[in-house]
Amino acid sequence: MAETRHAAPGGGTLWPSLAMIGSSIFWGSMWFALREVEGAGIPAALAGALCYGVPLIPLLPFLYTRRRELAAGGWRMLLCGGSLACCNIFFAVAVVLGEVGVIILLFYLSPIWSTILERVFMKTPLTPVRWVGIGLALVGLVILQGVGGRAPWPSGLAEWMGLAAGMCWAVALLTARMWSHISVLDKSIAQFGCALPIGLLVYLLIGDHYGPAAWPEASTLMSAVPWIIAAGFIWVVPAMVLSLWGAARLSPGRASILMTSEVVVGVGSAAWLAGEELGWHKILGGVLIVSASLLESWQARRETKTAREGATA
Template sequence: MTGSVRNAWPTLAIMLGASVWGLVWYPMRMLAGMGLSGTAASATTSAAACVFVLLAKRRSISTLSWHWLLVALGVAAGVTNIGFVWGAIHGQVMRVLLLFYLTPAWTAIFAHFILKERLTRTDAALSLLSLAGAVTMLWSPELGMPLPDGLAEWAGLMGGMGFAMSNVLVVKVTRTLPAMKPEMRTAVIFGGAALIASVVTLFEPMPAPPAAALLPTLSLIVIGLGVVLAGNNMIVQVGLARVPANRASIIMLFELVVTALSSWLFAGEVPGPREWAGGACIVVACVLSAWVHRQGGQRSPPAPEALDIAEHAPESKKKSTRAMV
Protein backbone atom coordinates (compact mmCIF):
# COMPACT_ATOMS: atom_id res chain seq x y z
CA MET A 1 0.00 0.00 0.00
CA THR A 2 1.51 3.35 -1.06
CA GLY A 3 1.89 6.22 1.38
CA SER A 4 -0.81 8.33 -0.29
CA VAL A 5 -3.32 5.48 -0.22
CA ARG A 6 -2.42 4.67 3.38
CA ASN A 7 -3.06 8.29 4.35
CA ALA A 8 -6.30 8.54 2.38
CA TRP A 9 -8.11 5.35 3.34
CA PRO A 10 -9.15 6.45 6.88
CA THR A 11 -10.92 9.45 5.31
CA LEU A 12 -12.47 7.18 2.68
CA ALA A 13 -13.67 4.82 5.43
CA ILE A 14 -15.47 7.68 7.17
CA MET A 15 -16.97 8.87 3.88
CA LEU A 16 -18.15 5.32 3.22
CA GLY A 17 -19.87 5.30 6.60
CA ALA A 18 -21.50 8.65 5.88
CA SER A 19 -22.70 7.33 2.52
CA VAL A 20 -24.31 4.29 4.14
CA TRP A 21 -26.06 6.48 6.70
CA GLY A 22 -27.23 8.82 3.95
CA LEU A 23 -28.83 5.91 2.06
CA VAL A 24 -30.21 3.82 4.91
CA TRP A 25 -33.58 5.60 4.89
CA TYR A 26 -34.46 3.99 1.56
CA PRO A 27 -34.37 0.30 2.63
CA MET A 28 -36.26 1.34 5.77
CA ARG A 29 -39.01 2.74 3.55
CA MET A 30 -38.93 -0.51 1.58
CA LEU A 31 -39.54 -2.44 4.80
CA ALA A 32 -42.40 -0.09 5.68
CA GLY A 33 -43.89 -0.71 2.23
CA MET A 34 -43.79 -4.45 2.91
CA GLY A 35 -45.79 -4.04 6.11
CA LEU A 36 -43.05 -3.67 8.73
CA SER A 37 -43.62 -0.47 10.70
CA GLY A 38 -40.79 1.99 11.36
CA THR A 39 -40.37 0.97 14.98
CA ALA A 40 -40.52 -2.74 14.14
CA ALA A 41 -37.93 -2.25 11.38
CA SER A 42 -35.73 -0.33 13.82
CA ALA A 43 -36.05 -3.09 16.42
CA THR A 44 -35.28 -5.98 14.06
CA THR A 45 -32.35 -4.36 12.23
CA SER A 46 -30.80 -3.15 15.50
CA ALA A 47 -31.16 -6.62 16.99
CA ALA A 48 -29.48 -8.14 13.94
CA ALA A 49 -26.62 -5.62 14.23
CA CYS A 50 -26.21 -6.32 17.96
CA VAL A 51 -26.05 -10.08 17.41
CA PHE A 52 -23.53 -9.62 14.60
CA VAL A 53 -21.27 -7.47 16.81
CA LEU A 54 -21.47 -9.94 19.71
CA LEU A 55 -20.62 -12.87 17.44
CA ALA A 56 -17.82 -11.04 15.61
CA LYS A 57 -16.29 -9.70 18.84
CA ARG A 58 -17.28 -12.44 21.28
CA ARG A 59 -13.85 -12.39 22.93
CA SER A 60 -14.61 -8.90 24.22
CA ILE A 61 -17.83 -9.88 25.99
CA SER A 62 -15.93 -10.29 29.25
CA THR A 63 -15.49 -6.50 29.40
CA LEU A 64 -19.26 -5.95 29.45
CA SER A 65 -20.30 -5.13 33.01
CA TRP A 66 -23.46 -3.77 34.61
CA HIS A 67 -23.74 -0.03 35.20
CA TRP A 68 -26.70 2.32 35.16
CA LEU A 69 -24.91 4.48 32.57
CA LEU A 70 -25.20 1.63 30.08
CA VAL A 71 -28.96 1.61 30.59
CA ALA A 72 -29.09 5.35 30.00
CA LEU A 73 -26.92 4.99 26.90
CA GLY A 74 -29.17 2.26 25.54
CA VAL A 75 -32.29 4.40 26.10
CA ALA A 76 -30.68 7.43 24.40
CA ALA A 77 -29.65 5.23 21.48
CA GLY A 78 -33.21 3.92 21.23
CA VAL A 79 -34.64 7.45 21.08
CA THR A 80 -32.05 8.34 18.44
CA ASN A 81 -32.87 5.32 16.36
CA ILE A 82 -36.63 5.59 16.49
CA GLY A 83 -36.59 9.33 15.87
CA PHE A 84 -34.50 9.10 12.73
CA VAL A 85 -36.05 5.96 11.27
CA TRP A 86 -39.68 6.92 11.94
CA GLY A 87 -39.10 10.47 10.74
CA ALA A 88 -37.29 9.39 7.56
CA ILE A 89 -40.05 6.93 6.70
CA HIS A 90 -42.96 9.29 7.24
CA GLY A 91 -41.48 12.72 6.50
CA GLN A 92 -39.32 14.63 4.04
CA VAL A 93 -35.93 13.02 4.50
CA MET A 94 -33.77 16.12 4.15
CA ARG A 95 -35.80 18.22 6.57
CA VAL A 96 -35.82 15.39 9.12
CA LEU A 97 -32.05 14.97 8.81
CA LEU A 98 -31.38 18.70 9.18
CA LEU A 99 -33.45 18.77 12.35
CA PHE A 100 -31.49 15.74 13.50
CA TYR A 101 -28.27 17.70 12.88
CA LEU A 102 -29.02 20.29 15.56
CA THR A 103 -26.61 18.23 17.66
CA PRO A 104 -24.19 21.10 18.55
CA ALA A 105 -26.95 22.95 20.40
CA TRP A 106 -28.12 19.98 22.45
CA THR A 107 -24.63 18.56 23.04
CA ALA A 108 -23.37 21.81 24.53
CA ILE A 109 -26.32 21.91 26.96
CA PHE A 110 -26.16 18.23 27.96
CA ALA A 111 -22.37 18.33 28.38
CA HIS A 112 -22.72 21.30 30.71
CA PHE A 113 -25.04 19.44 33.08
CA ILE A 114 -23.75 15.85 32.77
CA LEU A 115 -20.02 16.28 32.14
CA LYS A 116 -19.81 19.55 34.12
CA GLU A 117 -18.22 21.28 31.16
CA ARG A 118 -18.37 25.05 31.14
CA LEU A 119 -20.81 26.46 28.60
CA THR A 120 -18.69 29.11 26.88
CA ARG A 121 -19.91 32.08 24.89
CA THR A 122 -18.67 30.36 21.75
CA ASP A 123 -20.71 27.26 22.53
CA ALA A 124 -23.77 29.39 23.15
CA ALA A 125 -23.25 31.35 19.91
CA LEU A 126 -22.86 28.16 17.84
CA SER A 127 -25.93 26.66 19.49
CA LEU A 128 -27.91 29.78 18.62
CA LEU A 129 -26.62 29.66 15.03
CA SER A 130 -27.80 26.08 14.56
CA LEU A 131 -31.15 26.89 16.17
CA ALA A 132 -31.46 29.93 13.89
CA GLY A 133 -30.99 27.57 10.96
CA ALA A 134 -33.85 25.43 12.22
CA VAL A 135 -36.07 28.49 12.66
CA THR A 136 -35.22 29.65 9.12
CA MET A 137 -36.10 26.25 7.72
CA LEU A 138 -39.34 25.84 9.69
CA TRP A 139 -40.79 29.35 9.60
CA SER A 140 -43.54 30.29 7.19
CA PRO A 141 -46.25 32.98 7.45
CA GLU A 142 -48.98 30.39 6.94
CA LEU A 143 -47.86 28.10 9.76
CA GLY A 144 -47.02 30.83 12.28
CA MET A 145 -44.61 29.64 14.98
CA PRO A 146 -41.40 28.03 13.58
CA LEU A 147 -42.11 24.55 14.92
CA PRO A 148 -41.65 21.15 13.24
CA ASP A 149 -44.45 20.40 10.83
CA GLY A 150 -45.97 17.06 11.71
CA LEU A 151 -44.92 14.05 13.79
CA ALA A 152 -42.14 13.06 11.39
CA GLU A 153 -40.23 16.31 11.92
CA TRP A 154 -40.83 16.17 15.68
CA ALA A 155 -39.40 12.64 15.54
CA GLY A 156 -36.29 13.92 13.74
CA LEU A 157 -35.87 16.67 16.35
CA MET A 158 -36.23 14.21 19.23
CA GLY A 159 -33.85 11.81 17.50
CA GLY A 160 -31.22 14.55 17.30
CA MET A 161 -31.63 15.28 21.00
CA GLY A 162 -31.23 11.58 21.72
CA PHE A 163 -28.10 11.54 19.56
CA ALA A 164 -26.63 14.46 21.48
CA MET A 165 -27.38 12.70 24.76
CA SER A 166 -25.70 9.55 23.41
CA ASN A 167 -22.62 11.59 22.50
CA VAL A 168 -22.35 12.90 26.04
CA LEU A 169 -23.15 9.59 27.72
CA VAL A 170 -20.55 7.66 25.74
CA VAL A 171 -17.90 10.06 27.05
CA LYS A 172 -19.22 9.52 30.55
CA VAL A 173 -19.11 5.75 30.03
CA THR A 174 -15.53 5.80 28.73
CA ARG A 175 -14.49 7.73 31.82
CA THR A 176 -16.45 5.58 34.27
CA LEU A 177 -15.81 2.17 32.65
CA PRO A 178 -12.42 2.55 30.91
CA ALA A 179 -11.87 -1.23 30.73
CA MET A 180 -14.91 -1.79 28.53
CA LYS A 181 -14.03 -2.50 24.90
CA PRO A 182 -15.45 -0.09 22.30
CA GLU A 183 -17.23 -2.90 20.47
CA MET A 184 -19.12 -3.78 23.65
CA ARG A 185 -20.34 -0.22 23.93
CA THR A 186 -21.42 -0.57 20.33
CA ALA A 187 -23.34 -3.73 21.26
CA VAL A 188 -25.01 -1.86 24.14
CA ILE A 189 -26.08 0.90 21.76
CA PHE A 190 -27.53 -1.48 19.17
CA GLY A 191 -29.08 -3.65 21.88
CA GLY A 192 -30.64 -0.65 23.61
CA ALA A 193 -32.01 0.59 20.30
CA ALA A 194 -33.57 -2.82 19.66
CA LEU A 195 -35.17 -3.05 23.13
CA ILE A 196 -36.57 0.50 23.15
CA ALA A 197 -37.95 0.11 19.64
CA SER A 198 -39.56 -3.19 20.63
CA VAL A 199 -41.32 -1.54 23.57
CA VAL A 200 -42.53 1.37 21.44
CA THR A 201 -43.82 -1.07 18.84
CA LEU A 202 -46.36 -2.34 21.39
CA PHE A 203 -48.00 1.10 21.44
CA GLU A 204 -47.89 1.80 17.69
CA PRO A 205 -50.88 1.02 15.49
CA MET A 206 -49.69 -1.87 13.38
CA PRO A 207 -50.24 -1.92 9.63
CA ALA A 208 -51.52 -5.00 7.87
CA PRO A 209 -49.06 -7.83 8.54
CA PRO A 210 -46.61 -8.64 5.74
CA ALA A 211 -47.83 -11.16 3.23
CA ALA A 212 -46.39 -14.63 3.75
CA ALA A 213 -44.79 -14.51 0.31
CA LEU A 214 -42.81 -11.42 1.35
CA LEU A 215 -41.42 -12.85 4.60
CA PRO A 216 -38.25 -14.38 3.04
CA THR A 217 -37.40 -11.12 1.27
CA LEU A 218 -38.24 -9.06 4.33
CA SER A 219 -36.08 -11.26 6.57
CA LEU A 220 -33.20 -11.07 4.13
CA ILE A 221 -33.36 -7.26 4.04
CA VAL A 222 -33.51 -7.02 7.85
CA ILE A 223 -30.56 -9.36 8.41
CA GLY A 224 -28.56 -7.86 5.55
CA LEU A 225 -29.18 -4.32 6.75
CA GLY A 226 -28.18 -5.24 10.30
CA VAL A 227 -24.93 -6.85 9.11
CA VAL A 228 -24.14 -3.92 6.80
CA LEU A 229 -24.70 -1.37 9.56
CA ALA A 230 -22.64 -3.31 12.10
CA GLY A 231 -19.84 -3.93 9.60
CA ASN A 232 -19.94 -0.30 8.48
CA ASN A 233 -19.69 0.72 12.13
CA MET A 234 -16.50 -1.30 12.58
CA ILE A 235 -14.95 0.07 9.39
CA VAL A 236 -15.68 3.64 10.42
CA GLN A 237 -14.23 3.07 13.89
CA VAL A 238 -10.94 2.02 12.30
CA GLY A 239 -10.96 5.20 10.20
CA LEU A 240 -11.83 7.37 13.19
CA ALA A 241 -8.91 5.92 15.13
CA ARG A 242 -6.60 7.57 12.58
CA VAL A 243 -8.42 10.86 11.98
CA PRO A 244 -8.80 13.65 14.55
CA ALA A 245 -12.35 13.64 15.91
CA ASN A 246 -13.13 17.23 14.93
CA ARG A 247 -11.89 16.70 11.39
CA ALA A 248 -13.94 13.50 11.24
CA SER A 249 -17.07 15.41 12.24
CA ILE A 250 -16.63 17.64 9.19
CA ILE A 251 -16.04 14.67 6.87
CA MET A 252 -19.24 13.13 8.20
CA LEU A 253 -21.21 16.05 6.76
CA PHE A 254 -20.84 14.14 3.50
CA GLU A 255 -23.95 12.33 4.72
CA LEU A 256 -25.98 15.44 3.95
CA VAL A 257 -24.78 15.38 0.34
CA VAL A 258 -25.65 11.69 -0.07
CA THR A 259 -29.03 12.18 1.61
CA ALA A 260 -29.89 15.15 -0.59
CA LEU A 261 -29.00 13.21 -3.75
CA SER A 262 -30.70 9.98 -2.68
CA SER A 263 -33.90 11.73 -1.57
CA TRP A 264 -34.01 13.54 -4.91
CA LEU A 265 -33.34 10.39 -6.98
CA PHE A 266 -35.48 7.90 -5.04
CA ALA A 267 -38.22 10.07 -3.53
CA GLY A 268 -38.34 13.13 -5.79
CA GLU A 269 -37.77 15.44 -2.81
CA VAL A 270 -36.19 18.79 -3.73
CA PRO A 271 -35.27 21.16 -0.86
CA GLY A 272 -36.61 24.69 -1.23
CA PRO A 273 -34.80 28.00 -0.54
CA ARG A 274 -35.69 27.97 3.16
CA GLU A 275 -34.38 24.42 3.55
CA TRP A 276 -31.11 25.37 1.84
CA ALA A 277 -30.71 28.53 3.96
CA GLY A 278 -31.56 26.81 7.23
CA GLY A 279 -29.41 23.80 6.36
CA ALA A 280 -26.48 26.10 5.56
CA CYS A 281 -26.70 27.65 9.05
CA ILE A 282 -26.77 24.21 10.69
CA VAL A 283 -23.81 22.94 8.62
CA VAL A 284 -21.79 26.11 9.31
CA ALA A 285 -22.48 25.70 13.03
CA CYS A 286 -21.22 22.10 12.88
CA VAL A 287 -18.06 23.07 10.96
CA LEU A 288 -17.27 26.02 13.23
CA SER A 289 -17.90 23.86 16.29
CA ALA A 290 -15.36 21.31 15.04
CA TRP A 291 -12.83 24.05 14.24
CA VAL A 292 -13.25 25.86 17.57
CA HIS A 293 -12.81 22.71 19.63
CA ARG A 294 -9.85 21.61 17.51
CA GLN A 295 -8.18 24.93 18.29
CA GLY A 296 -8.97 24.44 21.96
CA GLY A 297 -7.48 20.97 21.85
CA GLN A 298 -4.27 22.35 20.35
CA ARG A 299 -3.93 24.89 23.15
CA SER A 300 -4.36 22.34 25.94
CA PRO A 301 -3.11 18.75 26.19
CA PRO A 302 -5.91 16.30 25.37
CA ALA A 303 -7.19 14.05 28.10
CA PRO A 304 -6.80 10.36 27.31
CA GLU A 305 -10.09 8.92 26.11
CA ALA A 306 -11.07 5.47 24.98
CA LEU A 307 -12.06 5.56 21.33
CA ASP A 308 -15.71 4.71 20.94
CA ILE A 309 -17.65 5.76 17.87
CA ALA A 310 -20.60 3.48 17.43
CA GLU A 311 -22.02 5.71 14.73
CA HIS A 312 -21.62 9.06 13.10
CA ALA A 313 -22.45 12.60 12.80
CA PRO A 314 -20.99 15.96 13.61
CA GLU A 315 -21.16 16.99 17.22
CA SER A 316 -19.76 19.87 19.06
CA LYS A 317 -17.30 18.40 21.51
CA LYS A 318 -16.83 14.66 21.55
CA LYS A 319 -16.75 11.66 19.31
CA SER A 320 -20.16 10.57 18.08
CA THR A 321 -22.01 7.39 18.78
CA ARG A 322 -25.22 6.99 16.82
CA ALA A 323 -26.75 3.56 16.54
CA MET A 324 -28.45 3.83 13.21
CA VAL A 325 -31.27 1.34 12.80
Protein backbone atom coordinates in the same frame (compact mmCIF):
# COMPACT_ATOMS: atom_id res chain seq x y z
CA MET B 1 0.27 18.00 16.20
CA ALA B 2 -3.09 16.73 17.45
CA GLU B 3 -3.82 15.08 14.13
CA THR B 4 -0.46 13.35 14.01
CA ARG B 5 -1.23 11.59 17.25
CA HIS B 6 -4.53 10.31 15.87
CA ALA B 7 -3.31 9.29 12.45
CA ALA B 8 -3.32 5.70 11.41
CA PRO B 9 0.16 4.19 11.69
CA GLY B 10 1.90 4.53 8.35
CA GLY B 11 -1.22 5.71 6.60
CA GLY B 12 -1.71 9.33 7.60
CA THR B 13 -5.24 10.68 7.62
CA LEU B 14 -6.24 9.94 4.01
CA TRP B 15 -7.70 6.45 4.47
CA PRO B 16 -9.42 7.22 7.80
CA SER B 17 -10.91 10.34 6.19
CA LEU B 18 -12.17 8.31 3.25
CA ALA B 19 -13.61 5.80 5.72
CA MET B 20 -15.59 8.57 7.44
CA ILE B 21 -16.90 9.83 4.11
CA GLY B 22 -17.80 6.24 3.14
CA SER B 23 -19.72 5.76 6.39
CA SER B 24 -21.60 9.00 5.69
CA ILE B 25 -22.69 7.60 2.32
CA PHE B 26 -24.13 4.54 4.04
CA TRP B 27 -25.79 6.51 6.86
CA GLY B 28 -27.13 9.16 4.47
CA SER B 29 -28.74 6.57 2.19
CA MET B 30 -30.00 4.28 4.97
CA TRP B 31 -33.47 5.75 4.56
CA PHE B 32 -33.84 3.92 1.22
CA ALA B 33 -33.40 0.45 2.77
CA LEU B 34 -35.72 1.30 5.68
CA ARG B 35 -38.43 2.46 3.30
CA GLU B 36 -38.09 -0.74 1.29
CA VAL B 37 -38.63 -2.77 4.49
CA GLU B 38 -41.66 -0.62 5.33
CA GLY B 39 -42.91 -0.99 1.76
CA ALA B 40 -42.85 -4.77 2.21
CA GLY B 41 -45.43 -4.37 4.98
CA ILE B 42 -43.32 -3.90 8.12
CA PRO B 43 -44.31 -0.77 10.13
CA ALA B 44 -41.62 1.88 10.55
CA ALA B 45 -40.69 1.33 14.22
CA LEU B 46 -40.68 -2.44 13.76
CA ALA B 47 -38.57 -2.07 10.61
CA GLY B 48 -36.02 -0.05 12.57
CA ALA B 49 -35.97 -2.59 15.39
CA LEU B 50 -35.33 -5.48 13.02
CA CYS B 51 -32.77 -3.70 10.82
CA TYR B 52 -30.72 -2.50 13.78
CA GLY B 53 -31.22 -5.71 15.74
CA VAL B 54 -29.98 -8.07 13.02
CA PRO B 55 -26.30 -6.98 13.36
CA LEU B 56 -26.34 -8.38 16.91
CA ILE B 57 -26.35 -11.91 15.45
CA PRO B 58 -22.61 -12.01 14.53
CA LEU B 59 -21.85 -10.34 17.89
CA LEU B 60 -23.53 -13.08 19.94
CA PRO B 61 -20.23 -14.89 20.65
CA PHE B 62 -18.82 -11.63 22.05
CA LEU B 63 -22.00 -11.17 24.08
CA TYR B 64 -21.06 -14.41 25.85
CA THR B 65 -17.30 -13.92 26.12
CA ARG B 66 -17.63 -10.34 27.37
CA ARG B 67 -20.64 -10.93 29.61
CA ARG B 68 -18.67 -9.95 32.74
CA GLU B 69 -17.45 -6.68 31.23
CA LEU B 70 -20.95 -5.88 30.01
CA ALA B 71 -22.45 -6.66 33.41
CA ALA B 72 -19.76 -4.60 35.15
CA GLY B 73 -20.74 -1.60 33.02
CA GLY B 74 -24.14 -1.59 34.73
CA TRP B 75 -26.38 1.41 34.12
CA ARG B 76 -23.57 3.27 32.36
CA MET B 77 -23.40 0.56 29.71
CA LEU B 78 -27.19 0.64 29.35
CA LEU B 79 -27.17 4.42 28.97
CA CYS B 80 -24.42 4.26 26.33
CA GLY B 81 -26.11 1.52 24.35
CA GLY B 82 -29.65 2.68 25.00
CA SER B 83 -29.03 6.25 23.84
CA LEU B 84 -27.47 5.02 20.59
CA ALA B 85 -30.31 2.53 20.08
CA CYS B 86 -32.95 5.22 20.72
CA CYS B 87 -31.14 7.50 18.26
CA ASN B 88 -31.22 4.82 15.56
CA ILE B 89 -34.83 3.75 16.15
CA PHE B 90 -36.18 7.32 16.29
CA PHE B 91 -34.23 8.23 13.16
CA ALA B 92 -35.48 5.10 11.36
CA VAL B 93 -39.11 5.95 12.11
CA ALA B 94 -38.59 9.58 11.15
CA VAL B 95 -37.01 8.99 7.71
CA VAL B 96 -39.65 6.41 6.81
CA LEU B 97 -42.63 8.58 7.77
CA GLY B 98 -41.24 12.06 7.13
CA GLU B 99 -39.35 14.15 4.59
CA VAL B 100 -35.79 12.81 4.59
CA GLY B 101 -34.04 16.12 4.01
CA VAL B 102 -35.90 17.87 6.83
CA ILE B 103 -35.40 14.94 9.22
CA ILE B 104 -31.64 14.85 8.65
CA LEU B 105 -31.34 18.59 9.23
CA LEU B 106 -33.42 18.37 12.41
CA PHE B 107 -31.10 15.59 13.57
CA TYR B 108 -28.10 17.84 12.96
CA LEU B 109 -29.38 20.33 15.52
CA SER B 110 -27.57 18.01 17.96
CA PRO B 111 -24.77 20.58 18.68
CA ILE B 112 -27.34 22.58 20.65
CA TRP B 113 -28.11 19.61 22.88
CA SER B 114 -24.43 18.62 23.14
CA THR B 115 -23.53 22.11 24.33
CA ILE B 116 -26.30 22.14 26.94
CA LEU B 117 -25.48 18.65 28.23
CA GLU B 118 -21.75 19.35 28.43
CA ARG B 119 -22.46 22.56 30.33
CA VAL B 120 -24.76 20.81 32.82
CA PHE B 121 -22.83 17.58 33.39
CA MET B 122 -19.22 18.47 32.59
CA LYS B 123 -19.25 22.18 33.47
CA THR B 124 -17.88 23.01 30.02
CA PRO B 125 -17.85 26.82 29.58
CA LEU B 126 -20.15 28.35 26.99
CA THR B 127 -17.59 30.10 24.79
CA PRO B 128 -18.59 32.78 22.23
CA VAL B 129 -18.08 30.21 19.47
CA ARG B 130 -20.62 27.87 21.10
CA TRP B 131 -23.14 30.70 21.45
CA VAL B 132 -22.70 31.54 17.77
CA GLY B 133 -23.22 27.86 16.90
CA ILE B 134 -26.44 27.72 18.91
CA GLY B 135 -27.63 30.91 17.23
CA LEU B 136 -26.89 29.61 13.73
CA ALA B 137 -28.70 26.33 14.45
CA LEU B 138 -31.79 28.11 15.79
CA VAL B 139 -31.92 30.54 12.88
CA GLY B 140 -31.50 27.59 10.52
CA LEU B 141 -34.42 25.83 12.22
CA VAL B 142 -36.64 28.91 11.88
CA ILE B 143 -35.82 29.22 8.17
CA LEU B 144 -36.17 25.47 7.55
CA GLN B 145 -39.56 25.22 9.24
CA GLY B 146 -40.91 28.74 9.38
CA VAL B 147 -41.66 29.38 5.72
CA GLY B 148 -44.94 28.93 3.94
CA GLY B 149 -46.94 29.59 7.08
CA ARG B 150 -45.44 26.70 9.07
CA ALA B 151 -44.59 27.06 12.74
CA PRO B 152 -40.82 27.50 13.25
CA TRP B 153 -40.45 24.17 15.03
CA PRO B 154 -40.98 20.48 14.15
CA SER B 155 -44.48 19.46 13.16
CA GLY B 156 -45.83 15.93 13.20
CA LEU B 157 -44.55 12.74 14.75
CA ALA B 158 -41.79 12.13 12.19
CA GLU B 159 -40.16 15.53 12.64
CA TRP B 160 -40.30 15.38 16.44
CA MET B 161 -38.70 11.94 16.32
CA GLY B 162 -35.97 13.30 14.03
CA LEU B 163 -35.28 16.00 16.61
CA ALA B 164 -35.36 13.42 19.43
CA ALA B 165 -32.84 11.27 17.52
CA GLY B 166 -30.41 14.20 17.53
CA MET B 167 -30.95 14.63 21.28
CA CYS B 168 -30.20 10.95 21.87
CA TRP B 169 -27.06 11.27 19.74
CA ALA B 170 -25.94 14.15 21.96
CA VAL B 171 -26.47 11.94 25.02
CA ALA B 172 -24.43 9.18 23.35
CA LEU B 173 -21.56 11.61 22.68
CA LEU B 174 -21.67 12.82 26.28
CA THR B 175 -21.49 9.28 27.66
CA ALA B 176 -18.61 8.49 25.29
CA ARG B 177 -16.66 11.42 26.72
CA MET B 178 -17.56 10.77 30.36
CA TRP B 179 -16.92 7.01 30.26
CA SER B 180 -14.24 6.63 27.63
CA HIS B 181 -13.01 3.42 29.32
CA ILE B 182 -15.99 1.51 27.87
CA SER B 183 -14.72 -0.23 24.73
CA VAL B 184 -16.19 0.32 21.27
CA LEU B 185 -17.02 -3.40 21.06
CA ASP B 186 -19.01 -3.31 24.29
CA LYS B 187 -20.86 -0.17 23.18
CA SER B 188 -21.72 -1.85 19.88
CA ILE B 189 -23.04 -4.96 21.62
CA ALA B 190 -25.10 -2.83 24.00
CA GLN B 191 -26.41 -0.68 21.15
CA PHE B 192 -27.59 -3.54 18.95
CA GLY B 193 -28.85 -5.46 21.99
CA CYS B 194 -30.99 -2.49 23.03
CA ALA B 195 -32.28 -1.79 19.51
CA LEU B 196 -34.80 -4.64 19.36
CA PRO B 197 -36.58 -4.07 22.74
CA ILE B 198 -36.56 -0.28 22.30
CA GLY B 199 -37.89 -0.60 18.77
CA LEU B 200 -40.66 -2.93 19.92
CA LEU B 201 -41.57 -0.54 22.74
CA VAL B 202 -41.72 2.42 20.35
CA TYR B 203 -43.89 0.35 18.01
CA LEU B 204 -46.29 -0.52 20.81
CA LEU B 205 -46.50 3.14 21.82
CA ILE B 206 -47.00 4.73 18.39
CA GLY B 207 -48.42 1.75 16.49
CA ASP B 208 -48.53 1.51 12.73
CA HIS B 209 -49.26 4.84 11.06
CA TYR B 210 -52.04 2.99 9.25
CA GLY B 211 -53.57 1.64 12.46
CA PRO B 212 -52.84 0.14 15.91
CA ALA B 213 -49.76 -1.98 16.58
CA ALA B 214 -50.06 -5.57 15.36
CA TRP B 215 -47.43 -8.18 14.56
CA PRO B 216 -47.13 -8.69 10.76
CA GLU B 217 -48.20 -12.00 9.28
CA ALA B 218 -45.47 -14.58 8.68
CA SER B 219 -45.72 -14.21 4.90
CA THR B 220 -45.30 -10.43 5.16
CA LEU B 221 -42.32 -10.81 7.46
CA MET B 222 -40.67 -13.35 5.15
CA SER B 223 -41.11 -11.08 2.14
CA ALA B 224 -39.30 -8.33 4.03
CA VAL B 225 -36.40 -10.53 5.20
CA PRO B 226 -34.13 -9.81 2.18
CA TRP B 227 -34.37 -6.06 2.77
CA ILE B 228 -33.99 -6.47 6.54
CA ILE B 229 -30.77 -8.43 6.00
CA ALA B 230 -29.60 -5.93 3.38
CA ALA B 231 -30.28 -3.00 5.70
CA GLY B 232 -28.47 -4.68 8.57
CA PHE B 233 -25.41 -6.03 6.77
CA ILE B 234 -25.08 -3.88 3.63
CA TRP B 235 -25.87 -0.54 5.30
CA VAL B 236 -25.60 -0.64 9.11
CA VAL B 237 -22.55 -2.89 9.58
CA PRO B 238 -20.31 -1.20 6.96
CA ALA B 239 -21.40 2.24 8.18
CA MET B 240 -20.60 1.30 11.78
CA VAL B 241 -17.24 -0.34 10.96
CA LEU B 242 -16.07 2.52 8.74
CA SER B 243 -17.13 5.24 11.17
CA LEU B 244 -15.58 3.53 14.21
CA TRP B 245 -12.35 2.68 12.35
CA GLY B 246 -12.02 6.16 10.90
CA ALA B 247 -12.96 8.04 14.08
CA ALA B 248 -10.38 6.09 16.09
CA ARG B 249 -7.62 7.37 13.77
CA LEU B 250 -8.67 11.01 13.41
CA SER B 251 -9.03 13.96 15.72
CA PRO B 252 -12.64 14.34 17.01
CA GLY B 253 -12.96 17.65 15.17
CA ARG B 254 -11.97 16.28 11.77
CA ALA B 255 -14.14 13.18 12.21
CA SER B 256 -17.19 15.30 13.07
CA ILE B 257 -16.60 17.63 10.13
CA LEU B 258 -16.35 14.71 7.69
CA MET B 259 -19.54 13.18 9.10
CA THR B 260 -21.52 16.25 8.05
CA SER B 261 -21.22 14.95 4.48
CA GLU B 262 -24.13 12.73 5.52
CA VAL B 263 -26.36 15.79 5.10
CA VAL B 264 -25.34 16.19 1.45
CA VAL B 265 -25.82 12.46 0.77
CA GLY B 266 -29.17 12.28 2.56
CA VAL B 267 -30.70 15.45 1.11
CA GLY B 268 -29.28 14.74 -2.36
CA SER B 269 -30.36 11.09 -2.48
CA ALA B 270 -33.86 11.97 -1.24
CA ALA B 271 -34.19 14.62 -3.95
CA TRP B 272 -32.96 12.16 -6.59
CA LEU B 273 -34.67 8.93 -5.53
CA ALA B 274 -37.73 10.15 -3.61
CA GLY B 275 -38.39 13.31 -5.59
CA GLU B 276 -38.18 15.59 -2.54
CA GLU B 277 -38.15 19.28 -3.40
CA LEU B 278 -34.97 21.28 -2.75
CA GLY B 279 -36.48 24.64 -1.80
CA TRP B 280 -34.45 27.71 -0.87
CA HIS B 281 -35.56 27.37 2.75
CA LYS B 282 -34.13 23.85 2.96
CA ILE B 283 -30.85 24.89 1.35
CA LEU B 284 -30.38 28.04 3.44
CA GLY B 285 -31.59 26.42 6.65
CA GLY B 286 -29.36 23.43 5.96
CA VAL B 287 -26.30 25.62 5.38
CA LEU B 288 -26.86 27.37 8.73
CA ILE B 289 -27.46 24.12 10.64
CA VAL B 290 -24.42 22.42 9.11
CA SER B 291 -22.37 25.55 9.85
CA ALA B 292 -23.37 25.19 13.50
CA SER B 293 -22.11 21.59 13.46
CA LEU B 294 -18.84 22.66 11.85
CA LEU B 295 -18.36 25.40 14.46
CA GLU B 296 -18.98 22.90 17.25
CA SER B 297 -16.43 20.51 15.69
CA TRP B 298 -13.88 23.32 15.35
CA GLN B 299 -14.38 24.36 18.96
CA ALA B 300 -14.02 20.76 20.17
CA ARG B 301 -10.83 20.44 18.16
CA ARG B 302 -9.43 23.62 19.74
CA GLU B 303 -10.30 22.45 23.24
CA THR B 304 -8.70 19.04 22.66
CA LYS B 305 -5.52 20.64 21.32
CA THR B 306 -5.35 23.10 24.24
CA ALA B 307 -5.85 20.31 26.76
CA ARG B 308 -3.04 18.25 25.22
CA GLU B 309 -0.67 21.20 25.12
CA GLY B 310 -1.45 21.90 28.78
CA ALA B 311 -0.81 18.26 29.70
CA THR B 312 2.59 18.19 27.97
CA ALA B 313 3.72 21.59 29.22
